Amino acid sequence: MKRLEIVQWVCLTAHLVSLVFGLAGLVIVLPHPELVADLPPLGQRLFQLSMAGGGMVYILLGAIAVAIWGYRVMGGRPLALFMVPALGLSLLSELVGTSTGFPFGHYAYLSGLGYKVAGLVPFTIPLSWFYLGLAAYLLAYSGLRAGFSRQRVGDGGVRLLAVGGGAVLLTAWDLVLDPAMSQAAFPFWYFQEVGVFFGMPYRNLLGWVGTGAIFMGIAALFWRRLSLRLSRQQLVLPLVVYLMNFAFGAVITVAQLPEPFGIPVRLGVLVGVIPAILCWQMAPLADVSIAESPPEQDAVAGTPELISALPK
Structure with a gap:
């Protein structure tokens, strides 16, 4: 398990480094082609390769890091059920x-x-839904579970709220991702119908909320007998992944698009970044294990979430 943890952090570090290099390429190098022209032939070739496959690499690294983290913290079956x-x-x-x-x-x-896939959707796109979706849902659930710990709100109610909260966190990322990836100098997709919300149709946002809520809701249903409450320390990786991926889109949007595009960035911070940080801060300090609770306890309001506490 220790080796898996090392691989997890290596993949996360590589994911973050690839995000930073991607930002440098998109925001600094591409607008100044003379920087590429001054590179030796090998440097120019490496830059071309990074621009052609960098997006795929950073998504793969993020998905691997989050998948390993999920396996280590939750176990293989709960990870697969999400x-x-x-x-x-x-x-x-x-x-x-x-x-x-x-x-x-x-x-x-x-x-x-x-x-x-089918000549339409890059295979990396579902991977990005997975790793950002898992980070968003677990942050929302952990924060809400802690926030309602003294209220007469059963775990089912908290899970339902977390599905909505996680879907909103996921959509907040799209508020900066779509402008950056579809309207900046080096686009990865484009809207064939120009929407009124900064080039995006409003139904795009509804589609994000709906898609996220559906798969999070199914996972929450599968997890209904899991005692699921993570500590701040355990949630460091999901928080870092969420914030860095948000920052990636936000920096490109602010740097390459007109000033009015700062509005979706600020809105994303308001409904995504700030709630994600607050949820992380509300999570308990002690690490906890995840185990299945007996069926008869599943519907009882206030069922103890902590199967065992393992303070470090």
Whole structure:
């Protein structure tokens, strides 16, 4: 397990480094082509490769880091019960969306994110739904569970609220991701119908909330007998992944798009970044284990969440 932890942090570090290098390439180098022209041939070739496959690499590294973290902290079965619905339903939603325009509006993917499933959706896109979705849901659930610990709110009610909260956190990321990835100097997809909300149709946001809520709701149903409450220390990786991926889109949007695009960035901070940090701060300090609770306890309000506390 220690080796897995090392691999987890190596992948996370590589994910963050790739985000930083991607930002440097998109925000600094591309607007100044003379910087590339001054590079030796090997440097120019490496830059071309990084621009062609960098998006795919950073998503893969993020998904691997979060998957290993989930396996270590929750176990293989709970991880699979979230991963399978997240990957399957997000891919289905994207395939329908790129084919019919429902539920996100009419759009299409360009190159740069890897092999396209059915020639429509890069295989990395469902991976990004998975790892950001898991981070968003667990942050929302852990914070809400702690916030309602002294209230007469059963675990089922908290899970329902967390599904909504997690879907909103996920959509807050899209508020900065879509402008950065579709309207900046180096786009990865584009909307075929220009929407009134900074180039995005409003139904794109509804599609994000709906898709996220569906696969999070299915996972919450599968997890209904799990005693699931994570500590701040355990939630460091999901928080870092969420904040850094948000920052990636926000920096590109602010740096490359007109000043009015600061509005969706500020809105994303308000409904995404701040609540995510608050949820993390409300989580308990002690590490806790995750185990299945007896069926008869599942519907009891106030059922003890902490199966065992393991302070470090």
